């Protein structure tokens with residue numbers, strides 16, 4: 001039971017009403033402000049100390065949240081928040097996140113959270129089927145792409161060492177990937193004390209077959225035997241392009257290595273018949289991640305991690321301790337056993353709920369809308385005299401150049417439009433040059449918004 005200190009029943013009732021009213025007001029707000037980051041000093045003067053022996057009481061704590069904390073955090077689902085990889089959770093999935101918090105279920109083990117585990121697995125199976133992975137593939141929802149990549153690579157290395165019967169137990173493994181892979185692949189290798197061979201991507205930022213085959217040939221027999229995983233990206237963060245996944249699958253098969261596909265951002269585009277061909281080969285993954293908190297309309301934090309052979313992942317990850325042995329009594333499917341974690345939130349449930357409420361067609365239509373926004377932005381850029389399209393968008397990332405600008409101008413523009421509350425768009429570096437980058441994942445972004453944004457670059 002959710003408790004409160006004795007003698008505070010009235011406050012508890014009032015707080016429930018006030019919080020529900022605050023939720024309603026945020027959810028009903030069709031044009032939420034972008035928000036504005038405050039400095040630490042500004043926050044200190046607005047909030048001072050909030051944690052005291054007797055407490056602030058519900059109204060004041062909620063006021064601090066609504067009036068100070070929330071507006072100082074950027075509205076990631078603002079239609080013109082196009083930086084990094086934004087998020088645009090659906091109404092139903094957002095509400096389900098509240099349900100998950102209130103029920104506070106524990107889906108680490110089947111015995112504790114069977115219903116939640118069942119629903120999460122239904123969502124994972126749907127994603128696995130979307131990628132064309134065979135029946136039997138399964139896994140777990142983890143906090144994000146970084147955690148997903150790490151957990152997948154731990155399973156990959158486990159299989160490599162198991163197959164070598166101890167011969168590689170003290171050998172530093174190698175991950176082969178491209179220099180367009182997300183930084184979390186390198187970070188995972190660092191944590192695991194593994195080496196990374198980062199193959200230069202092609203002119204569009206893709207890992208292509210010839211570069212991959214050539215780089216693996218160059219490794220020589222001894223280093224080749226240390227390769228435990230090939231990591232390909234299905235939707236790079238910087239340019240939104242998909243590696244040659246079939247080539248990665250072929251090379252991984254030749255090496256006897258694990259194929260991990262990072263579709264954290266781009267995997268959602270499997271829902272679009274128009275771009276599906278870019279993903280040929282994804283069905284051959286030993287592990288795949290797709291982040292519903294990026295482009296599948298779920299709130300933070302939610303990464304789907306799917307293994308072709310969940311048993312290997314379970315061997316790699318299950319924690320053993322006397323007090324945990326009962327968790328294996330009814331271990332039909334213990335999500336905790338499939339990643340580098342133990343206690344976990346039912347973070348896949350809001351995603352499942354959104355799919356259950358709206359149906360997959362609605363999600364496919366939303367992804368199509370984002371792809372259309374990217375194409376539309378590209379067309380506007382091409383038609384403009386002050387802007388240049390760096391390359392045609394493959395998915396929903398658009399890179400563009402403002403003629404005559406250098407890194408300083410992009411930064412000044414990014415900060416200016418953020419301060420004016422117009423939008424949040426950050427530059428990136430493409431082949432040594434600073435350019436602007438737009439990432440569309442929000443169906444609420446309309447063509448007029450994009451026009452406005454691009455016009456703001458004419459100043």
Ligand SMILES: Cc1ncc(COP(=O)(O)O)c(C=O)c1O
Nearest residue numbers: 085144145146182184237264265
């Ligand atoms: C392709 C890719 N992989 C992994 C990540 C890391 O995901 P997270 O930020 O959820 O840890 C990102 C983040 O943008 C990404 O785009």
